[in-house]
Amino acid sequence: MNLKLGVPSKGRLMEKTFSWFEKRGIVLSRSGSDREYAGKVEGIDGVSLILLSAGEIPRELAAGRIHLGVTGIDLVHEKLPRWEQQVEDISQLGFGRADLIIAAPACWVDVDTLDDLDAAAAAFRKTHGHRMRIATKYHRLVREFLTDAGVADYTLVDSQGATEGTVMNETAEAIADITSTGETLRANHLKILSDGLILQSQATLWRSRVAKYSTTEKSVLTEFLNRLR
């Protein structure tokens, strides 16, 4: 069997991953049409390319269905509890950089820190009768971060997209989301809390600690990793 390499199936993340490997003599490409999610690998034998949504790659690595995978640190940390035991961080690829942050409305002139957010949340709950809502899709990371910081009286509401718009629409009071330039935050009149950085993420190549490696697969893996040095 071939060593299975999972790569994001779309967009800039896929293109940048392809060119990162190409610089190291491994040519990945989509076979057939643009719509077909099959791929091929040239420049090394014994490796198959599996095109997947970046969000599913952590799960596939943890299940051992792929041996290697490219996806963001944010997704691995969010989706895999005790991720260190399930995957190994092989190489940070230097693109797809983004920060997971907590942002509040820019008009909250009294809120600069988590400490302020906590105080505002207490008053908010008293005034409105419900806890301050923070919209996010990173439930575990955000909850652990806020618990650690001792923030209370908040509730996480799920937002799988257009999270920056939830404050204006009054379905949330603050957000926790990924940002790279901060442009979308500014356009939606939000500001990052000064101590609101939860995680710095970038595209990373991971190896599954769970997957089974046959003797052939092991030697292909060694060869593959040597090529990346």
Next chain:
Amino acid sequence: MPNRSQIQARAAMMRVRFEAAGAQVVDTPLLQPAGTLLDLYGEDIRARAYVTSDALRGEQMLRPDFTLPVVQMHMNEGAEPARYTYSGEVFRRQEHDPDRANEYIQVGYEVFDRDDPAGADAEVFSLMALQLRGLPLRAATGDIGILTAAVKGLRTTDRRKAALMRHLWRPRRFRVLLDRFAGRRATLEGRDALLNAADPLAIDVPMIGKRRATEIEARITALREDRDTAPISDSELVGLETLLNVRETMPFALEQLRDVAVDLPQITAALDRLENRIAALQARGVDVERLDFEAAYGRTSMEYYDGFVFGFYAEGRPDLPPVATGGRYDALTRQLGNGAEIPAVGGVLRPDLMLEIEEAAV
């Protein structure tokens, strides 16, 4: 490892003993409405309890403990005074330690009684100790009521006291607040400019979101008031710090706390209650001379307790969770009682851990 039927047999036996002590057997649904639990514990409960849902009843949680449903049941239909016992599964989500059980049996004993709280504390503790007799365990005790009394009696604003009370359960945040109120922390950069501004809301960003301008103004007013409030005095601060560090056997702990009461006279009534409890424990045959008391015990893990707290731990097995825990939760009955309240104290045992320790000792 003990098997399920052994654990159930042990649980049944212990429940019978609690019945013999005068408790009525109760049971509660496995599925609890998530709203009540979320109100009580906040978002943190999601990390500890399994959540499920249907379109009709909305979010439900698999019972993470019995105390809450038993209190609700008592507040709705219970006669006074009441003693209850139960045994059944509780469920705890585990994300960090695969060795910790996510489903286990608890056997509990709860007392709702207005007379003689010290006697009720001692009753619960000694009944637990009796069930655990012969096991190599160490008991720890504490009293959240002493710290609460100390904070409520500080010579500072109600707002500061409320902020400290709110974070009593989060030692790190409590410390930060205390340092700030004592003037030991530098003010935030830019904060002075904000508070000195004639119109802090004169900004060129639109007002968005459900938190309105009046709420922002109210907080700025509060921040201004706080800036102009004198710091918490050194003697009170030292008193609080000494209090939190008290860790002794019960009689010596009381003695040290009486010294603290020179700086913090507001804890005197709480110390009298501790003294009565020590006497009540002694009357029930508990060796208080060798019973540990830590003033900070129970601060991180026992949110709804507000008086006496205790736990029994396996000697030489720091990997195991406590075999028994409990305490007094008067405030919880107020919170869930819709205007009614009743002093209440109780505790739970883990038959699975008891059997595990027994097996290891053989």
